[in-house]
Amino acid sequence: MPETSAAAPANLPKSDQNLIWLDCEMTGLDPEADRLIETAEKRKAVLQIGHLERFNSAIRKLVGMIREPRFAEVHRLGSFAERGTDVDVVLDLMIHDIDILLSLVPSEVAEIRAAGTPVVSESIDIANARIEFKNGCVANVTASRVSREPVRKIRIFQPDIYLSLDYRAQELVVAKRVQNGGGGSFFSSLWRSTRSVRLPGRPQIVIEKVKIKKEEPLKAELESFIHAVRTGEKPIVTGREGREALKVALQVMEQIRLHTDRAKAAEQI
Numbered sequence: 029m030p031e032t033s034a035a036a037p038a039n040l041p042k043s044d045q046n047l048i049w050l051d052c053e054m055t056g057l058d059p060e061a062d063r064l065i066e067t068a069e070k071r072k073a074v075l076q077i078g079h080l081e082r083f084n085s086a087i088r089k090l091v092g093m094i095r096e097p098r099f100a101e102v103h104r105l106g107s108f109a110e111r112g113t114d115v116d117v118v119l120d121l122m123i124h125d126i127d128i129l130l131s132l133v134p135s136e137v138a139e140i141r142a143a144g145t146p147v148v149s150e151s152i153d154i155a156n157a158r159i160e161f162k163n164g165c166v167a168n169v170t171a172s173r174v175s176r177e178p179v180r181k182i183r184i185f186q187p188d189i190y191l192s193l194d195y196r197a198q199e200l201v202v203a204k205r206v207q208n209g210g211g212g213s214f215f216s217s218l219w220r221s222t223r224s225v226r227l228p229g230r231p232q233i234v235i236e237k238v239k240i241k242k243e244e245p246l247k248a249e250l251e252s253f254i255h256a257v258r259t260g261e262k263p264i265v266t267g268r269e270g271r272e273a274l275k276v277a278l279q280v281m282e283q284i285r286l287h288t289d290r291a292k293a294a295e296q297i
Contacts, residue, residue, distance in 0.1 A: 075266065080249060090193055093189075138160050142284045190202070
């Protein structure tokens with residue numbers, strides 16, 4: 029597990045230093061994560077996990093628009109760097125999107141299928157996972173650290189509406205089918221710009237860019253942590269939520285191993 033940061037902001041009295049800020053995602057073994065959570069709960073400490081994307085302004089806006097997610101397409105692609113290659117890309121990158129999906133889909137994971145391969149390191153450098161939830165929602169998640177162009181996007185499909193979010197640009201675009209050819213704007217107070225597309229004999233599609241007040245995610249994360257310490261409120265990313273993302277990530281890694289074993293066995297036939 030990466031080193032834990034026991035962060036005590038300078039402007040807090042010493043009596044309030046019973047807190048833990050894990051400044052990155054949980055990437056350790058299950059028992060290590062469990063011990064960290066148990067320790068925090070016994071000490072009545074505030075434990076916040078550093079899933080930085082939860083504090084992305086666009087994600088925080090997206091959360092309020094999720095109604096009935098049916099399909100999600102996620103890409104987190106980056107170029108190769110030596111940092112993080114001691115762990116698979118699932119724990120290095122994909123775990124952030126797993127956490128986002130678990131926060132958006134109100135259901136438990138039912139089934140996972142995954143594949144991945146090393147490319148330039150000894151660890152898995154590119155991976156794809158198909159995560160199906162018990163409510164029927166399916167997510168297709170790809171993470172790579174050997175791509176030429178950086179991409180960090182998530183697309184959510186719901187009945188009558190499609191949401192496309194760019195993590196890097198902190199932008200959110202929504203396309204919505206307008207019933208009966210009606211006009212007007214969906215959540216009109218949120219939109220910055222609107223355009224409408226209509227094809228003969230087809231429903232009208234309204235495409236809108238959501239108004240977002242962009243904020244530095246790390247600053248928002250620190251402010252959220254300090255607020256939780258001062259008020260005693262639950263952190264935005266709790267230890268148990270971090271533990272659940274880790275659990276699913278480890279299941280993805282296991283499915284990659286099984287897929288690799290099946291492929292090797294097939295070659296020997």
